[in-house]
Amino acid sequence: RKEVEQDPGPFNVPEGATVAFNCTYSNSASQSFFWYRQDCRKEPKLLMSVYSSGNEDGRFTAQLNRASQYISLLIRDSKLSDSATYLCVVNTMDSNYQLIWGAGTKLIIKP
Amino acid sequence: EPEVTQTPSHQVTQMGQEVILRCVPISNHLYFYWYRQILGQKVEFLVSFYNNEISEKSEIFDDQFSVERPDGSNFTLKIRSTKLEDSAMYFCASSESGGEGAFFGQGTRLTVV
Numbered sequence: 001r002k003e004v005e006q007d008p009g010p011f012n013v014p015e016g017a018t019v020a021f022n023c024t025y026s027n028s029a030s031q032s033f034f035w036y037r038q039d040c041r042k043e044p045k046l047l048m049s050v051y052s053s054g055n056e057d058g059r060f061t062a063q064l065n066r067a068s069q070y071i072s073l074l075i076r077d078s079k080l081s082d083s084a085t086y087l088c089v090v091n092t093m094d095s096n097y098q099l100i101w102g103a104g105t106k107l108i109i110k111p
Numbered sequence: 112e113p114e115v116t117q118t119p120s121h122q123v124t125q126m127g128q129e130v131i132l133r134c135v136p137i138s139n140h141l142y143f144y145w146y147r148q149i150l151g152q153k154v155e156f157l158v159s160f161y162n163n164e165i166s167e168k169s170e171i172f173d174d175q176f177s178v179e180r181p182d183g184s185n186f187t188l189k190i191r192s193t194k195l196e197d198s199a200m201y202f203c204a205s206s207e208s209g210g211e212g213a214f215f216g217q218g219t220r221l222t223v224v
Contacts, residue, residue, distance in 0.1 A: 034212040043202055043215040044154060087154065091210060098167050099144070099213065103153040 003027060003100045006088050010106040017078055021105045023088030024070045032091035033064055035073045037084040038104065044087055047073075075107075083109045113137045115216035117203050123222045124193055132188045132219045134203030143186045144204040144213055145178065147171070154202070160186065161209070193223045 005024045013019045025033075033050035048055065050062040050071050061074040075082055088102035116135045124130050136143050145157040158168040158178055165178065175197075177189045186205075190197055200220050204213035 032210050032212075036212075038154075041200075043218050046212040046214060049212055089212070091212075098156050098159060098169075099146075100156070101154040 004088055004090050004102040006086075006102040006105045008103060008105060010108050012108050012110060013078055015078060015080060015109050015111050018074065018076045019078055019107060020075075021073045021086055021088075021107075022070050023072070023102055024068075025088075025090045025100075026069070027090070027100075028066075028069060030069075030090045033062075033071050034089040034091070034099075035060075035062055035071075036087040036089055038087055039084050047086070078107075078109050080109050080111060083107055113139075115203055115205055115214055117201075117216035117219050119219060120217065121220045121222070123224060126195060126223055127192055129189065129191045130193060130221060132190070132201050132203075132221070134186045134188070134216055135184050136186055136203065136205030137207075137214060138184070140205035140207050140214075142166075142206045142209050142213070143180070144206075145188045146202045146204060146215075147199040148202065148218075149199045157188070157201075159209075166209075190221075193221075195223050197221060198223045 003026050035047040036044040037047050038044045050064045054063040059076045063072045085104040085106045087104045090100045118133045143160040148154045156169050157172045159166045179187050200218045202218045203216045206213040
């Protein structure tokens with residue numbers, strides 16, 4: 001089983017729609033969770049951290065389900081500029097803060 | 112807004128040569144990382160660095176690789192005897208603490224010919 005698993009997509013979504021991604025992780029000792037976005041041939045950019053209580057930043061909502069070992073990202077009112085690959089990242093404290101990366105989910109917002 | 116800077120943006124080198132990739136992390140950050148991403152593949156962890164020493168390294172980070180913080184601002188990755196399969200985008204990242212998300216530089220595209 002992969003350490004961090006994501007649906008590779010692509011998700012083709014019309015502008016203005018709501019889209020949700022899930023990500024599962026295998027190590028139950030995982031402590032910190034993040035969503036990054038990466039545009040083609042660019043660096044990953046930290047989108048948001050994911051907290052146990054869930055957190056929201058504008059149109060983006062992240063949630064964590066420790067029991068089922070998955071995290072989710074919800075994007076409301078999607079914009080053309082949201083088109084990117086969304087990377088789920090898990091930081092395992094028992095490995096000295098190594099970041100474990102998912103392969104990413106590609107999102108394409110269509111006008 | 113503070114950012115991680117990397118130089119050069121693109122490096123072409125002949126197989127067998129040594130390259131040094133340079134990074135200036137965000138100034139108040141204490142944890143530094145190198146990652147690489149082969150074209151079309153996922154981001155791979157290479158090494159983390161804290162308190163002037165390697166805190167963790169992956170299986171990829173073998174004797175061919177080394178890191179150094181030669182002064183108070185730069186963080187370098189040296190790759191010796193480069194191979195064709197070392198061609199990738201190399202990202203430097205830094206974070207204020209180990210439990211926080213890291214901020215990435217724009218990367219150095221290394222092409223080994």
